[in-house]
Amino acid sequence: MVKSNEPIWWSLFSAGGVVAAFFYPVTIIITAIAFSVNWISAEGLRELAGHPLTRIYLFLLIFLPLFHWAHRFRYVAMDLGLKGLGGILPVVCYGAALLGTGLAVFFLVWA
Protein backbone atom coordinates (compact mmCIF):
# COMPACT_ATOMS: atom_id res chain seq x y z
CA MET A 1 0.00 0.00 0.00
CA VAL A 2 1.26 3.46 -0.91
CA LYS A 3 1.55 5.81 2.02
CA SER A 4 -0.38 9.04 1.58
CA ASN A 5 -0.88 12.26 3.52
CA GLU A 6 -4.40 12.52 2.14
CA PRO A 7 -6.24 11.47 5.36
CA ILE A 8 -4.55 14.28 7.32
CA TRP A 9 -5.62 16.94 4.80
CA TRP A 10 -9.08 15.46 4.53
CA SER A 11 -9.55 15.49 8.33
CA LEU A 12 -8.45 19.13 8.53
CA PHE A 13 -10.74 19.96 5.58
CA SER A 14 -13.62 18.30 7.34
CA ALA A 15 -12.94 19.91 10.74
CA GLY A 16 -12.64 23.29 9.01
CA GLY A 17 -15.94 22.66 7.24
CA VAL A 18 -17.68 22.02 10.56
CA VAL A 19 -16.17 25.12 12.21
CA ALA A 20 -17.06 27.34 9.23
CA ALA A 21 -20.59 25.92 9.03
CA PHE A 22 -21.36 26.45 12.71
CA PHE A 23 -19.47 29.66 13.52
CA TYR A 24 -18.85 31.70 10.35
CA PRO A 25 -22.39 33.01 9.70
CA VAL A 26 -22.83 34.41 13.22
CA THR A 27 -19.29 35.81 13.29
CA ILE A 28 -19.81 37.60 9.95
CA ILE A 29 -23.11 38.98 11.27
CA ILE A 30 -21.17 40.39 14.25
CA THR A 31 -18.18 41.87 12.38
CA ALA A 32 -20.16 43.21 9.41
CA ILE A 33 -23.82 43.83 10.23
CA ALA A 34 -23.86 44.30 14.03
CA PHE A 35 -20.88 46.62 13.69
CA SER A 36 -22.32 48.62 10.75
CA VAL A 37 -25.61 49.30 12.53
CA ASN A 38 -23.74 50.33 15.70
CA TRP A 39 -25.06 47.42 17.74
CA ILE A 40 -21.48 46.96 18.93
CA SER A 41 -18.55 49.38 18.79
CA ALA A 42 -15.06 48.68 17.44
CA GLU A 43 -13.68 49.24 20.95
CA GLY A 44 -16.15 46.73 22.41
CA LEU A 45 -15.18 44.15 19.80
CA ARG A 46 -11.48 44.81 20.41
CA GLU A 47 -11.90 44.35 24.15
CA LEU A 48 -13.74 41.09 23.48
CA ALA A 49 -11.08 39.95 20.99
CA GLY A 50 -8.40 40.43 23.64
CA HIS A 51 -10.07 37.99 26.05
CA PRO A 52 -8.14 34.68 26.31
CA LEU A 53 -11.21 32.58 25.42
CA THR A 54 -11.93 34.76 22.37
CA ARG A 55 -8.30 34.32 21.30
CA ILE A 56 -8.79 30.56 21.34
CA TYR A 57 -12.07 30.98 19.42
CA LEU A 58 -10.39 33.19 16.82
CA PHE A 59 -7.46 30.80 16.50
CA LEU A 60 -9.78 27.87 15.75
CA LEU A 61 -11.78 30.06 13.33
CA ILE A 62 -8.60 30.90 11.43
CA PHE A 63 -6.61 27.66 11.59
CA LEU A 64 -9.21 25.02 10.61
CA PRO A 65 -11.11 26.94 7.90
CA LEU A 66 -7.77 27.84 6.25
CA PHE A 67 -7.17 24.12 5.76
CA HIS A 68 -10.76 23.72 4.58
CA TRP A 69 -10.05 26.35 1.92
CA ALA A 70 -6.67 24.82 1.00
CA HIS A 71 -8.05 21.33 0.42
CA ARG A 72 -11.13 22.40 -1.53
CA PHE A 73 -9.35 25.10 -3.53
CA ARG A 74 -6.68 22.63 -4.56
CA TYR A 75 -9.29 20.55 -6.39
CA VAL A 76 -11.36 23.53 -7.61
CA ALA A 77 -8.25 25.05 -9.21
CA MET A 78 -7.57 21.76 -11.00
CA ASP A 79 -11.17 21.65 -12.27
CA LEU A 80 -10.85 25.22 -13.49
CA GLY A 81 -7.95 24.25 -15.72
CA LEU A 82 -4.90 24.73 -13.58
CA LYS A 83 -3.97 21.07 -14.03
CA GLY A 84 -0.52 22.09 -15.23
CA LEU A 85 0.17 23.31 -11.70
CA GLY A 86 -0.72 19.88 -10.32
CA GLY A 87 2.61 19.42 -8.57
CA ILE A 88 2.97 22.83 -6.99
CA LEU A 89 -0.69 23.49 -6.19
CA PRO A 90 -0.89 21.39 -2.99
CA VAL A 91 2.39 22.91 -1.78
CA VAL A 92 1.05 26.45 -2.33
CA CYS A 93 -2.38 25.73 -0.80
CA TYR A 94 -1.33 23.78 2.30
CA GLY A 95 1.74 26.02 2.64
CA ALA A 96 -0.46 29.13 2.76
CA ALA A 97 -2.72 27.48 5.35
CA LEU A 98 0.32 26.52 7.46
CA LEU A 99 1.73 30.05 7.19
CA GLY A 100 -1.63 31.53 8.21
CA THR A 101 -1.81 29.17 11.18
CA GLY A 102 1.69 30.15 12.27
CA LEU A 103 0.81 33.84 12.01
CA ALA A 104 -2.41 33.25 13.97
CA VAL A 105 -0.39 31.65 16.80
CA PHE A 106 1.98 34.60 16.73
CA PHE A 107 -0.74 37.28 16.77
CA LEU A 108 -3.05 35.57 19.25
CA VAL A 109 -0.54 34.04 21.66
CA TRP A 110 2.71 35.97 21.59
CA ALA A 111 1.78 39.43 20.43
Next chain:
Amino acid sequence: MFMVRELTCLFVGGYALFLLILASRIGDADGFSALLQHRLVIVLQVIALPMVLYHTVTWLNLTPKVLVIWRGESRVSPVLIAAVHYFAWFVVSVIILWMVSMYR
Protein backbone atom coordinates in the same frame (compact mmCIF):
# COMPACT_ATOMS: atom_id res chain seq x y z
CA MET B 1 -24.63 23.97 -8.03
CA PHE B 2 -21.74 21.63 -7.27
CA MET B 3 -19.32 24.33 -8.43
CA VAL B 4 -21.06 26.99 -6.27
CA ARG B 5 -20.61 24.73 -3.24
CA GLU B 6 -16.96 24.24 -4.07
CA LEU B 7 -16.46 27.97 -4.63
CA THR B 8 -17.80 28.80 -1.15
CA CYS B 9 -14.28 27.82 -0.03
CA LEU B 10 -13.01 31.13 -1.47
CA PHE B 11 -15.23 33.03 0.95
CA VAL B 12 -14.36 30.75 3.85
CA GLY B 13 -10.65 31.30 3.12
CA GLY B 14 -11.19 35.03 2.56
CA TYR B 15 -12.97 35.47 5.88
CA ALA B 16 -10.24 33.46 7.66
CA LEU B 17 -7.73 35.92 6.18
CA PHE B 18 -9.84 38.85 7.41
CA LEU B 19 -9.92 37.36 10.93
CA LEU B 20 -6.14 36.88 10.78
CA ILE B 21 -5.60 40.55 9.86
CA LEU B 22 -8.08 41.59 12.57
CA ALA B 23 -6.19 39.42 15.10
CA SER B 24 -2.93 41.15 14.14
CA ARG B 25 -4.51 44.48 15.18
CA ILE B 26 -5.88 43.58 18.62
CA GLY B 27 -3.17 45.73 20.20
CA ASP B 28 -3.77 48.64 17.82
CA ALA B 29 -7.10 50.39 18.51
CA ASP B 30 -7.00 52.66 15.43
CA GLY B 31 -5.97 49.91 13.01
CA PHE B 32 -8.57 47.52 14.43
CA SER B 33 -11.39 50.02 13.99
CA ALA B 34 -10.11 51.15 10.54
CA LEU B 35 -10.24 47.57 9.24
CA LEU B 36 -13.81 47.03 10.50
CA GLN B 37 -14.94 50.34 9.00
CA HIS B 38 -13.31 49.81 5.59
CA ARG B 39 -16.03 49.95 2.89
CA LEU B 40 -14.55 47.16 0.78
CA VAL B 41 -14.20 44.91 3.84
CA ILE B 42 -17.88 45.43 4.72
CA VAL B 43 -19.03 44.84 1.12
CA LEU B 44 -16.96 41.64 0.86
CA GLN B 45 -18.44 40.37 4.13
CA VAL B 46 -21.98 41.10 2.94
CA ILE B 47 -21.23 39.04 -0.19
CA ALA B 48 -19.54 36.33 1.89
CA LEU B 49 -22.52 35.92 4.25
CA PRO B 50 -24.91 34.19 1.77
CA MET B 51 -22.01 32.10 0.42
CA VAL B 52 -21.09 30.96 3.92
CA LEU B 53 -24.77 30.25 4.69
CA TYR B 54 -24.86 28.12 1.54
CA HIS B 55 -21.81 26.25 2.85
CA THR B 56 -23.59 25.72 6.20
CA VAL B 57 -26.74 24.38 4.54
CA THR B 58 -24.88 22.00 2.21
CA TRP B 59 -22.66 20.86 5.07
CA LEU B 60 -25.51 20.22 7.54
CA ASN B 61 -27.59 18.49 4.87
CA LEU B 62 -24.76 16.00 4.45
CA THR B 63 -24.64 15.12 8.17
CA PRO B 64 -27.21 12.24 7.89
CA LYS B 65 -25.03 10.64 5.18
CA VAL B 66 -21.93 10.76 7.37
CA LEU B 67 -23.70 9.94 10.62
CA VAL B 68 -25.79 6.80 10.27
CA ILE B 69 -27.21 5.92 13.69
CA TRP B 70 -28.98 2.65 14.44
CA ARG B 71 -31.34 2.28 17.35
CA GLY B 72 -31.79 -1.46 17.76
CA GLU B 73 -33.11 -2.68 14.41
CA SER B 74 -34.27 0.66 13.06
CA ARG B 75 -32.23 3.44 11.55
CA VAL B 76 -32.63 6.89 13.15
CA SER B 77 -34.37 9.16 10.62
CA PRO B 78 -31.91 11.19 8.47
CA VAL B 79 -34.25 14.17 8.79
CA LEU B 80 -33.99 14.00 12.58
CA ILE B 81 -30.18 13.89 12.45
CA ALA B 82 -30.06 16.95 10.17
CA ALA B 83 -32.67 18.74 12.31
CA VAL B 84 -30.59 18.19 15.47
CA HIS B 85 -27.61 19.78 13.73
CA TYR B 86 -29.66 22.76 12.52
CA PHE B 87 -30.98 23.22 16.05
CA ALA B 88 -27.46 23.05 17.51
CA TRP B 89 -26.28 25.62 14.94
CA PHE B 90 -29.11 27.96 15.95
CA VAL B 91 -28.46 27.57 19.70
CA VAL B 92 -24.70 28.10 19.30
CA SER B 93 -25.30 31.25 17.20
CA VAL B 94 -27.69 32.70 19.79
CA ILE B 95 -25.24 31.96 22.64
CA ILE B 96 -22.42 33.72 20.75
CA LEU B 97 -24.61 36.77 20.04
CA TRP B 98 -25.61 36.86 23.71
CA MET B 99 -21.97 36.74 24.85
CA VAL B 100 -21.01 39.47 22.38
CA SER B 101 -23.92 41.61 23.64
CA MET B 102 -22.18 41.79 27.03
CA TYR B 103 -19.41 43.81 25.36
CA ARG B 104 -21.76 46.34 23.82
